[in-house]
Amino acid sequence: MNSIYTAEQVRAFEENSFIKEGDDLRAMMEAAKQSVEILNKDFSTSEFLILCGPGNNGGDGYFIGIGLSKLKKQVKFIDVLSHVKKSPLCEHAFKAAQDFDFIDAKTLKDISSKTVIVDAIFGIGGRIDLGSELKEILSGCNRFESKIAIDVPTGINSNTGEISPACFNADKTITFIGYKLGQRINEGKNYCGKLILKDLGLSMNENVSPTVKELSFDDIKTNIPKRVENSHKGNHGKLLIIAGDEGFGGAGIMSSESGLKTGTGLVRLLTRKSHISASLARNPEVMVSGADNAQDIEANLEWPDAIVAGPGMFENFWSEQILYKLLLSLADNDTPALLDAGALRLLRHKAFSKINLHSETVLTPHPGEAAEMLKVTAEEIQKNRIKSAKQLQKKYGCIIVLKGNGTIICNKNDVYLCSSGGPELAVAGSGDILSGVIGSLIAQGLTPFDAAKTGVVIHALAGEEFAKDVGKIGLAAGELIPYIRKFLN
DSSP states (O other), X not given: OEEEEOHHHHHHHHHHHOOXXXXXXXXXXXXXXXXXXXXXXXXXXXXXXXXXXXXHHXXXXXXHHHHHHTTTOEEEEEETTTTSOOOHHHHHHHHHTTTSEEOOGGGGXXXXXXXXXXXXXXXXXXXXXXXXXXXXXXXXXXXXXXXXXXXXXXXXXXXXXXXXXXXXXXXXXXXXXXXXXXXXXXXXXXXXOEEEEXXXXXXXXXXXXXSEEEOXXXXXGXXXXXXXXXXXXXXXXXXXXXXXXXXXXXXXXXXXXXXXXXXXXXXXXXXXXXXXXXXXXXXXXXXXXXXXXXXXXHTTTTSOSEEEEOTTOOSSHHHHHHHHHHHHHHHTSOOOEEEOTHHHHHHTSHHHHTSOOOTTOEEOOOXXXXXXXXXXXXXXXXXXXXXXXXXXXXXXXXXXXXXXXXXXXXXXSOXXXXXXXXXXXXXXXXXHHHHHHHHHHXXXXXXXXXXXXHHHHHHHHHHHHHHHHXXXXXXXXXXXXXXXXXXXX
16 A cells, blocks of 8 residues: 655655755765666666756756766756756755756757656646746657656646646656655646655655555455355345436446445345336346335335445436435434435535435545535546545545545545546446445445445456456446456455
């Protein structure tokens, strides 16, 4: 599990680590040494161009160039923003590199694209409000075949992953001390390329609690339910899916199929009566019942170990009365529930705001639904996804799964990031499948928070496997289920 930090956390840890005079210089020299080792190993070419800013990241760049020259590499520097006063460490490194070849940024276009270009402009101090001089330089950088960033590519916000219109698009980023948030979320993840962490022997992950913990399959595989030889269907949970208003029957069918094929012993679907025949034709193993009014669901609410509600629901009388009846019932018992899709949009209505949701309820909005729940724009949600997830958690008091590129899972105390998965998952029904998986895991005995983390990771990895086998285009959401089932087994 990777520990992810804010830029402020890394800076504070650095400052606290450099107690003795000269420690900061020694750390810079060590960062340069380790970077040189990577660059020398990865590139047989003898030509490097290093862009050095006025801060400590620029100092890293100068020392990297000096180290490469000792290995008989041809090194050129560009003193980016030369009119800005340099930090003491950068000034020290700059003077050490005075005898090297410095070129003007205007001649960047004349450098061979085969040259390895190294971005050491801002690093952790990266920002997106770049001036015209930097924008022009960065626009010229991206024609190079090999692009390496030192710590954080220039043009990325180190905390949010936002990028400038002109951003250094690294193939590889050598980062120091700890992973930064902006490297793992939003467009920042894509512009960092392959990340290589060098902690410089400071062991930040052993001394500082991360802002976010990044999940992998290894982190959740022990959560996957195990089966004993003499088990029967009653040992594996009962899942109730309430979904599928008129014209949206497929959502409930997909969620129930997902729950069924990910291990739940018994799955019941309550949907509009017009969808019963389609559900039986697709999945005769699912117990499907018609519920055309709130009274139709009452007899079913004491049966399940977990409930999923919302797929295929929207703002009309059926969805509203069904959800209202469900939430009143949940307020009086401890049955864990997941609310998705249409149910989330209904929560913002005044009638629903008076019902307190249990803290173990899972809410799974995509950015558009999250925007409606917080009464902001989807762009604001995406601008800082971690902040948005925390705001949702605080407002509703529930477990939040903020879906999207870099899904965020959080409760009151912890924030997790799943950076697996890609654009192949951006299809209709993908969220319905995820809801069924998480609901299934809850029904089989996982805590809602563990089920959310586990379901999100497996769902994302299933998308990646599809992309490997077929490609990123053309996934039908139901095709995820066989891949998910493989991970569970």
